[in-house]
Amino acid sequence: MTTTAKHSTRRQLQTANATTEQARARNNVLRERFPPRSAEARWPATAQSADEVLRRLTAPPFLPAANATRAGRRRGVAKLLRWLSSFPGDTWQQRWEAGRAEEIRGADWTDLPLRFLRQSGPSPSYERGDLTSGLLMLVCGDVIRPDLAWMLTRTHKHLALVMAEVRDLDGFARLAQLAESGPDSARGEATIAATRIAMLLACKGGAIADITVGDCVELVDTLRRVHVRGGQRKVDFYLRLRALGVFPEDAPATIRAFGLAAGRLSIEELVDRYPIRCRPVRDLIVDYLRERQPSLDYTSLDAVSRTLAGLFWTRVEALSPGIDSLRLPPALARAWKTDIATKKRTTIGPDGTPVEVASPRLNAKDELIRVRAFYLDIAHWAAEDPARWAPWVVPCPISDEEISKAKERKHRKARMDQRTRERLPVLPVLADAVDRRRRASAELLAAAEHTRPGELIPDTAGALRRAVAPKAAGHLTWAEETSTGRRRNLTYEETEAFWAFAAIEVLRLTGIRNEELLELTHHSITEYRLPGTGEVVPLLQIAPSKTDSERLVLVSPELADVLSTIIRRLRGSGRAVPLVTSYDVHERVWNPPMPLLFQRDIGTEHRAFTPTALRKLLINALSATSLTDAGGEPIVFSPHDFRRIFVTDAIMNGLPPHIAQVICGHKSLDTTMGYKAIYPAETIEAHRAFIARRRATRPSDEYRTPTEEEWDAFLAHFEKRKVSIGTCARAFSSPCVHEHACIRCSLLRPDPTQRGRLEEIRDNLVARIAEAEHEGWLGEVEGLRVSLAGAEDKLAQIDALSERQSAAVHLGMPGFSRSGRTDGTLRPMS
Incomplete structure (x- = not known):
């Protein structure tokens, strides 16, 4: 079984400003709706005198049960107050910032107060531990509020426990009840989430009920800057706070809505991404995009704005500074077309110096088509609203011949037909391989779960043993190869193998698009009762996608098996399919919670599959089959390949093309026939042969009442089938x-x-x-x-x-x- 690495390395962000600007560029609308709490300059606890602070932090509820712990905390508070008193400031927060301890990462900050204390007198051996305990008391007592990034560089074993005792006993009790109601395997995530929440209280003040959505976003942004890895544990605390009802009802279901997926930009923001100097042309492009906005989804609108503002006018201004008219001189038009015919990127050469590399732009004609549509639309609209558009009507610098794609379409059809012909024969092999991979991974995981850590896993010929992983998440099962010592996440392998099998089976049995696959829900499974016989026929309702029209697909027995297996897996021990939110990559919006069929568990969160995750499933499944093409290269399947194979196989087996068109949801029959891997001559000859056979076997009197002999021959056919x-x-x-x-x-x-x-x-x-x-x-x-x-x-x-x-x-x-x-x-x- 082929395994792949689960995580990829993230580039560590260097500055807080880079993180904030990068995140705000992704979804500034949500960030403006949910800002973090601003840092307070002064609050009552930080303005108290040293005697008042010491008296408050050595009285209930700040008194632990153990005498040694109580004495150590008292000594630590007194020493830190004495050190902080040596710095200027009206509050302890000002003195803490003046001490510059936050410039030292980790536990080494204690060197600063230790140096001061040693100069003042003898230094006991346990003084460093006292200082750590004293800081814990000052933070939980809200005397000082450290910087969030600095807090994330240190370990906080007792922070959540002490914060619960002295700051918000009821809030942390509700958090503990929520953790107890979850699976035992998520106890580690619950502990980390409680520490994250306690850290927000330490740095922002208040209780759990005072935490805002913006505070959580600020913590996650800082986590991505300070910690390179962390996965789902970075955002699990947000899910728990939302489950407690701390946030308002309109808060996003996942914190990933703020940073991991781009939000929508206004038309002005789309255009202003590019430095257009001519303000009238910039305003014209904005008006043009606003006029076309009702007929375009957000992704298409974004593409048109990139073409007109970025590839077109910004480059025209670079070639001809000061230009203020859409009328391009012939020489300028030729220079611009030559410029966009190639794209340039900068790479690092062998000697470490940046090197600019140019390559042909494959979609250059698509960019020309958008610019030509810009000119022609303005000319057309000028007839209806001359005051607004007529001043900009000029001849289009792009001719019909320059955007003709007839040759490209023929070449593309030939490539797609050859691709389908290569993949159609090996599809049964792929389906069988992914099914065997799914069963093998499930059996291996079950055997490992019944094996004690450190022992060999049965039926592996001594090649694998159950790994001892005390710090691993409780819901994961790890194995270790005895020959190399390499560790394998068997839970991840089984999950990946199952969903690869499910995706391939549904794609090949339905011919739906990949976005339609990811939008299938439990409600998509419906039924139809035949009026004549009363037989119930299962149907799969496909949500509107590319053509904005929903359709129904007949569920075959094989497809019913796959769907029932998916639903049983999602239900688990319960009776309900979990509700998950998904991100629409075309409209750049988050959909409401739905019982999606293609979802997976990441930590304690149910998360919908994404197009990228679907492609990764196919790549890993194909790498396990070792299938190759005629040239010996590994065969690669895209989700759309299954759609082309479905159409080709259906029509070759006698399904009328117009029925295939309805099943696939194509607006035009030409689109459906374009998916079938045949040549035009084959279509013509097949049609002529069909007409000849029809004329020979179905004369003009074919609708007459059959004779007794004909009817007996028809019935005898079914008797002779045995x-x-x-x-x-x-x-x-x-x-x-x-x-x-x-x-x-x-x-x-x-x-x-x-x-x-x-x-x-x-x-x-x-x-x-x-x-x-x-x-x-x-x-x-x-x-x-x-x-x-x-x-x-x-x-x-x-x-x-x-x-x-x-x-x-x-x-x-x-x-x-x-x-x-x-x-x-x-x-x-x-």
Whole structure:
């Protein structure tokens, strides 16, 4: 089994300003709505005298049970107050800042007060520990409020415990109750979250109820600057505070909305990303984008703004400073087109110096099309509103010939057809490989979970042992390779293998787009009752995506198996599919919580899969199969490849193209036929052959009442479908293409009761192949192997049918409860 690294290294940000500016550029709208609390210059506790501070911090609730701890804290407070008194200031906070202890990272800050105390008198050996305890009391007593970044450089083993005792007993008690209601494996995350929350109280003051959303955002920004790694533990505290009801109702469901995904910019902000000197042209581009905004999603609007403001006018001004008209001289137009035909990037050469590298811009014609549309739209709008647009009407510097993409479309169609032809034959191999990988990883994880740490894992031939990982998260199971000592996260491997299997199966069985896959919810599974027979047909409702029109896809038995497996996994021990928020990468907005089918657990958070995560699943699944193309290179599947394969396979197996168009949700039949890997000549010849066959077999009187002989022949066809090992699904009045060699025929539906007979046939074929190879009858070997493959395929079909029937789960219809979560109760359809 191929494994991959779970984490990638993050570049550490150097300055706080870089972090803040970078984050604000991502989602400044939310940050303005939820600002952090500003730092106070003065508060009552920090303005007390030394005697008042010492008296308050040595009285309840600041008195621990242990006498030694109590004495150490009293000594530490007294020594720190004596050291801080040597600095100027009206408050202890001013004296703390003047002491410059925060310029020293970690625990070495105690060197400053130690040097002062040693100059004042003898220095006991336990003085450094006293100072640490004294600082804990000053912080929890709200005498000083250290800088957040400095606090993150130190360990705080007792901070949450002491803060709960002296600052907010009820708040931390509710936090502890929330942790106890969660899984035991999340206790480590709960401890870290409590420390993060206590740190906010130490640096911002107040109680847990006073913490704001902006405070949490400031802490996460500082965490990303100070700590390179940390994963989900960096943001888990926000989820717990939100669960306690500390934040307002309109607070984002996840703190990732503030920094990990870009928010929307206004049209003015989109244009002002580029240094346009001519203000009238800048305003024109803003007006043009605002006019087109209702018909574009945010991503398209962003792309048009990048083209017009960045690649077009900013570069025109660089080539011709001071230009203030859209009328470009021919020489300037040619220079601009030459300039955007290539893109430049700066890399570091072998000697460490920056090197500028130029490469062709693959989408140069797309950029020209947007600029030409800019000119033509203004000319068209000038007829309706001349006062606004007519002053800018000028000849377009881009001709139709320059944006013609007929040749590119033909080349692209040829590349896509070749790509589909290469991947269609290996799709069954891929599906079988990911299924075996899923089962193997699940069995390995189950075996490891029942193995004590340090012992060898059964059925691994001594290659793996259960790793001893006391600091690992409780819900993770680690193994260690005995030969190399490399550690493997078996929980992550099993999760990745399962979701790779689920994604590939749903994509290949439905032909939906990748964004439609990620938007499938528990409510997408619906049903339709046939009016004639009353039979219930399961359907999958596809949410509107590219064409803004929803559609229904028939759920096959194989697809039903996959969907039921996904739902059982998501439900776990409960009856509801968790609600998760997802980010719409096209509209740059966060969707409301929904019971998405493609979600995963990261720490204590249920998180929706992203397009990047989906691509990573496919890459890792393919690396485990070792599939290669004709040139020996590894085959790469994109999510859209499965859509093209689905259309090609469906039409080649007789599905009418207009039905395939409806299933795939295409607006045009030409789009559907463009997905099929065929040539135009093949389409024409197939259509002519179809017309010839129709004329020969369906005369003009085809709608007459059949005779008794014709009707008997039709009924006899179904009686003759029964063969020795199953049922023949050959169409009426069609010949047997395999000359009654049923074992090879894909139309044979094997009977599970004939498994013994099929095993005898398989064993006989194996013996005949061995005899033929021994006697040198090589002419018979190839044909016998084809028959053997057919027999094994029929046995596999019987096994899959038996497994599906034995593992069938009645999911019912998802309904709505008052809590907004879904359950599996069956509700009548209106």
